[in-house]
Amino acid sequence: MFELSLLCPEDRVETVSDALDALDALSVSVEDADAQTEAEQALFGEPGMPPPKEGWQRSRVIALFPNEEAAREACALLEPQDFFEGCSVLAVKPVPEQDWVRLTQSQFAPVDITPDFWIVPSWHELPEQARVSIRLDPGLAFGTGTHPTTRMCLRWIARQPQGSLGRTLDYGCGSGILAIGAAKFGATQIDAVDIDPAAVESTNYNASANHVQLRSGLPDAAEGEYQTVLANILATPLKVLAPLLCGRVAAGGSLVLAGILERQADELKQAYAPYLKLEVADSEDGWILMTAQRPA
Numbered sequence: 568m569f570e571l572s573l574l575c576p577e578d579r580v581e582t583v584s585d586a587l588d589a590l591d592a593l594s595v596s597v598e599d600a601d602a603q604t605e606a607e608q609a610l611f612g613e614p615g616m617p618p619p620k621e622g623w624q625r626s627r628v629i630a631l632f633p634n635e636e637a638a639r640e641a642c643a644l645l646e647p648q649d650f651f652e653g654c655s656v657l658a659v660k661p662v663p664e665q666d667w668v669r670l671t672q673s674q675f676a677p678v679d680i681t682p683d684f685w686i687v688p689s690w691h692e693l694p695e696q697a698r699v700s701i702r703l704d705p706g707l708a709f710g711t712g713t714h715p716t717t718r719m720c721l722r723w724i725a726r727q728p729q730g731s732l733g734r735t736l737d738y739g740c741g742s743g744i745l746a747i748g749a750a751k752f753g754a755t756q757i758d759a760v761d762i763d764p765a766a767v768e769s770t771n772y773n774a775s776a777n778h779v780q781l782r783s784g785l786p787d788a789a790e791g792e793y794q795t796v797l798a799n800i801l802a803t804p805l806k807v808l809a810p811l812l813c814g815r816v817a818a819g820g821s822l823v824l825a826g827i828l829e830r831q832a833d834e835l836k837q838a839y840a841p842y843l844k845l846e847v848a849d850s851e852d853g854w855i856l857m858t859a860q861r862p863a
């Protein structure tokens with residue numbers, strides 16, 4: 568494969584990327600041209616909020632082509648275009664052959680939730696100390712066990728007395744990791760729901776790879792009351808969902824919420840106060856886990 572890399576000002580990135588796509592590039596990626604320098608620009612906002620800016624001041628746009636001829640032809644067609652003004656060609660060069668599968672896999676190692684509860688990619692041996700494990704590969708949906716919010720929910724699950732999880736709802740299931748974790752610690756009649764159909768598909772795949780039985784679907788698939796309700800979403804949707812989620816917790820049951828930053832604890836407590844009394848139960852890297860119990 569050959570790579571054509573271009574330097575583009577912010578207002579040209581989209582047009583140039585679209586043109587490369589139309590010129591049959593196999594892929595087009597965009598990076599901050601000033602990354603790792605003093606001029607590097609962070610492009611992220613508060614969780615749930617849009618980023619402060621849509622693009623970097625100067626971007627490196629990299630297009631992959633199957634061979635040198637295709638890369639040079641695309642370059643020759645782009646350069647005379649009006650929209651290319653202000654852009655420049657950085658290089659047309661071969662991409663070194665690599666074992667891409669091995670390279671990708673090497674970035675994902677087993678993750679310990681507790682000393683004996685592990686999340687393990689399918690291509691890895693189980694660590695010796697893993698008494699309980701979830702087999703999970705990175706995919707389209709959120710939830711590989713590396714994010715603090717997922718880890719805190721799993722830790723909470725692992726700490727519950729045996730047989731106490733009961734009927735369980737995973738609301739915003741992503742990869743299904745919490746539902747599968749709950750099953751491994753004795754939950755029964757598990758429902759896993761998400762607004763994203765790709766997450767529902769991913770949950771089904773991961774559940775069957777882990778020999779776990781659950782019912783999955785869009786949020787309407789949740790039915791009745793549950794002994795355990797888990798929701799790792801974000802503070803803003805969690806506040807909106809307060810009456811719905813609390814309405815799903817059975818008498819004596821638990822509500823477990825994640826996706827909340829430390830400074831958002833009070834607003835969450837207030838939003839849930841008409842229904843249940845939330846408390847901070849755990850924290851990791853600036854994120855907190857909040858739980859509540861419905862009186863029996």
Ligand SMILES: C[S@@+](CC[C@H](N)C(=O)[O-])C[C@H]1O[C@@H](n2cnc3c(N)ncnc32)[C@H](O)[C@@H]1O
Pocket residue numbers: 708709710711712716717720738739740741742743744745760761762763766786799800804826
């Ligand atoms: C942070 S991910 C959590 C995934 C997984 N449960 C975990 O703990 O790693 C949040 C998930 O919630 C879903 N989600 C967001 N808003 C939702 C809503 N209003 N109702 C249901 N699911 C929602 C997203 O599609 C996403 O898959």
